[in-house]
Amino acid sequence: MRFIAILIVLTYALTGSLSLAQAVEKAMVKQGLVNVQEVDPSILVELKYSTTDNFVGKDVYGDLTRAYMQPMAAKKLASASKYLQTNHPDLRLLVYDAARPRSAQWNLWNALPNMPENERQKYVADPRKGSIHNYGCAVDLTVATKDGKPLDMGTKYDFFGELAYPSREEELLKAGKLTQEQINNRHILRTAMRQGGFSSIEFEWWHFNALSREKAKMVFRIVD
Template sequence: MRFFVLLLFALSPFGGTLVCSFAQPKVEQAMLKQGLVDVQKVDPTILVDLKYSTTGNFVGKDVYGDLTRAYMQPMAAKKLADASKYLQAHHPTLRLLVYDAARPRSAQWNLWNALPDLPEHERQKYVADPRKGSIHNYGCAVDLTVATKEGRNGTPEPLDMGTKYDFFGELAYPSRENELLKSGKLTQQQIDNRQILRTAMRQGGFSSIEFEWWHFNALSREKAKMAFRIVD
């Protein structure tokens, strides 16, 4: 008897990896068992390009391996969908582009250990101490930007935010934008683009942080810790 297996593949809009529908990675299975959801199943218009599943990050290597989909707690994914809805209502040609969402604590250690030269207090500006857990580890934080729905070659194109994702330094600090504009280190357009992102995310119920224009929290770490378990 011959058996025929139907393979269903999804192709990333960024020319990414082909994913077999029934060969779900163990890390994704673990997230689903903990009740997390795929954000693109909540809102298919949200774009995803997990930077830690590529070499295009500050570590310079693939940290996530098989994890290529963005997962969050259902309440956080709902907030993200609300932010997406707001963005599209006010900027129909733009879309949210997720760079990172729920993060296993094992990956948190990899990121933490990738910054050995920074003093611990400085390191915590950019990577939460794995012993305490990041809000990402609870599935309640998201790193993202805004992209055009269709850019060059028909693929989404991120707006100019003044720095790349995971830039460590004052140029990425929302708290310093007025000074950086006056000194000519950021342009008004770059700040306006950041404001488009912040406005949409705040309308969705997220809060921003001081050091990274791309990072938003659906809950505080204290509330996330009370409500959810860390993804290991």
């Protein structure tokens, strides 16, 4: 099945009948992933790796504009969205990244050649092991107003450093490096995502997992 999906991508890319991004979408759908906005149309999407506004400074995804996840993960995201809107009617979830092909994972990994490997793995999973994004079970996102304006979280998406660490927020608040409003905004996001069934990580306020990598490996295949 995996080889069939890869063949579909290559065939459509070479014939020109579909763009590479469209072929990748077709392969993800064939593997059972779903467009999160078809599960919950109120969720906003701005894939940062389809822009130059990311740590690579390059467009990694091409014309891919829709966010895909495993159905169970998309349902959890819809649950988080519902919780957010129930408690904050003027706010919406804004997705920056969801399912990520392993080919893109290599691009991100190779963009940090001078960073020590143990440090690099804090921010980009080793493609040889696979990221939870590669299984369609992780999402990067923020909270925004209805018209798509992100709330102030203290750092941009893809910020590498302690200011982005949820584990250091109280310390950073006392040091005056984060404001109470910024931390409150992060709490709004984390609370909604945890209510939806996601877990957060230590180094990135924007990243949430629907499953552990070990469980994702047991249930799903990597999106190539």
